[in-house]
Structures are given as C-alpha cells and as structure tokens.
Amino acid sequence: MLTPTAAARGDRPRPRGRRWATRFAGAAVASALLLSGCSSSDSDTEGGVTTLRYQGWANQVTLPELAEHLGFFDERTIKLDWVGNTISGPQDIQSAATGQTDFGGAFGGAVAKLVGSGAQIKAVINYYGGDDIDFGAYYVPADSPIRTARDLIGKKIAVNTLGGQNEADVFNYLRQQGLSVDDIKKVELVTLPPVNQEDALRRGQVDVAGLSGQFKQRADAAGGLRILWDQHSQYGPFNGGPYVFRTDFIAENPEAVRAFVDGVGKAIQWARLTPREEVVRVQTEIIDARKRPNETSETLKYWLSPGVPSYYGYIVDEDFERWSDWLISTGAVKELPAPSQLYTNEFNDNAGTAVQPADAVAPARER
Structure with missing residues (x-):
C-alpha cells in the first residue's frame, strides 16, 4: 500500500527547485519498466467483484469517486479501494505501471513518455482537460514586472511535478514566444502541491504559479494576481490526460475495465449537464463523509466544470500529438509511440465518437 503524500497529511512541504534539464529519475523509470514487464494483477476479485x-x-473528488458515489459503477463488477493521495500524474501512472495501484491518471505527454520507455500501460478514457469555462492559467502578482516570455528567464515557476502538463505548457509557451531551448533551460521549475502554489506565489517564494480548477477560481476570487497566459489561448478546448491500466490487467479483467470506463464516462456527462450547485453539493457531501486526514471541502465552492471537452471522455490521436514537440525536443522520446500503443476506445461503449450531440453539451456557466 502506498503512503499518503504530504498533501494528504496536510503538511506544507519545502519548495523543491530543479533546473529544466532534470527529468524523471532514471531509477524510477527503470523500476517501472522492470515491474510493468513482469507484474500480474494484484487486484482482489471476490464473488465476481474486482477491487x-x-x-x-x-481536497478534490475524482471522477471515479464521483461515479461510485452516484452508483454509476456496476457494483457486481467493480469497487474502489483508496490507498493514499498523490500530487503528480506521472507518479500516479508509474504506480499503476508497477502494480502498486490498478489505474492511474496523467496528462497525455506523460503517458506517451512512459509507453515510449517500454511500460505496458494503455489509456482507456480522458478524465481532465480544459473547456470554454474551466481551464488552467499561469499567474503572477498584479504588480509583477513580468510581462513577456523573455521576462521568465532566471525566474521560478511553481508546478505540481516535473514531467507533467505544467512543464509541457511552460515549454510550449516559451517556444511559441520565440525562446531558444537554451533560454528555456534558464527558467527554474519548482515543485509544489497545487493546494500550496497560490500561497507560495503571494509570499514571493515563486514568480509564477500554474493554477487550475478550484484553485484557479479561488485565486481569481481573492484578487491581486494577473494572468500571464492560459491554456485556452494555447490550445483551445482540449483533452489533457487519460486514465490508464496495465495491459495485462486489461487482458485479465476486461469487464472490470469496461465497467470503470462506463462509470467514469457517465460521471463526466453528469457533472457537465447537472446544475453547478448540485454538483458542488454532491462533491462536498463525498469529502465530508469520507473524513480523510486534514482534508477540507472549502475550495469546492469554486468548482465550475469537469473540464473534459470530448464526449464521454473519448480519446483521439491529437490528445497525444499535442505534446510531441515537447517530448521530442527535450529528448523524452525519439518519436511518439503509435496510437494503438497509447490508447483504446474499445471499452467506451457510450461514446463511439469524440463529437458531442447538441443535447449533451452543458449550458453556459458563469466563470
């Protein structure tokens, strides 16, 4: 069982800075490859129900947790077992690859990198991204002298993890604004849990913070910050990342995977179409009832949207191709793995397409 992270315990970790060239630790990736290549399913199955x-x-309700609470999972097929918290998508999918967990989620570039390194995992449904009302942004204090991409040279940017979407966003933005790879290496990324980033920015511990979801809305409500750039201007509506399972788990438990994808897809559509106040109420109920250590539902009042623009989380090639320049330019992969290696929509019976019918699009919500 994994040990809950500092974020789960409520500790305030010391900011940890690393230069751009630092990537995932080689030992961690090697361990993931070794174990993913030989592990079999450690998940318990009893009476036909797979845990x-x-x-x-x-401080957040994930889509699988929402799906289970709403009864969207087939209780005769699967149930969830929480083993701790994470603040890192790349770490989450490595845990799935090594058999410490059964599924994990990360942004598409991290999935492509791990698959490209030989890990036997496959994406089955998108779970986050950005739509027209809810997307991530990169903030500076309102009075900050930082105005352009070039002003970021020598500055510190808070990210939740190295190798995650924040890092890819920063790289893509700086490249789009004309900075060289050598210039980009002079920008320092500082790893901090999302819950701590706004405070670190206001205290001057970092120069920029990438905020999304309820943490972004909380920062907007408090005022005193300014958006330097945002994901919507970078990508438009986009699928940010999928949930993955190990390929051996999929082969051994296809009905469990199908039940998972079915439930998560229904949770996406429920959160998209249900009045915002009701979604917030249900998520608050979930957090208050589970009583995890040092957790609060306070920031849920800023929730706006599930942020998954595709219909029932359907996956397309572009969800991975969007990150190819970052992956190849930084040496993470030599070439992007083939789509058939990266994902499957085989288990997404409700979607069948990435395009949403008119009656499946949420009404506009105020930001």
Missing part, C-alpha cells in the same frame, strides 16, 4: 486500488487528490 480497483487507486490514489486520490487531497
């Missing part, structure tokens, strides 16, 4: 071990996120 899926997973990591959560502090």
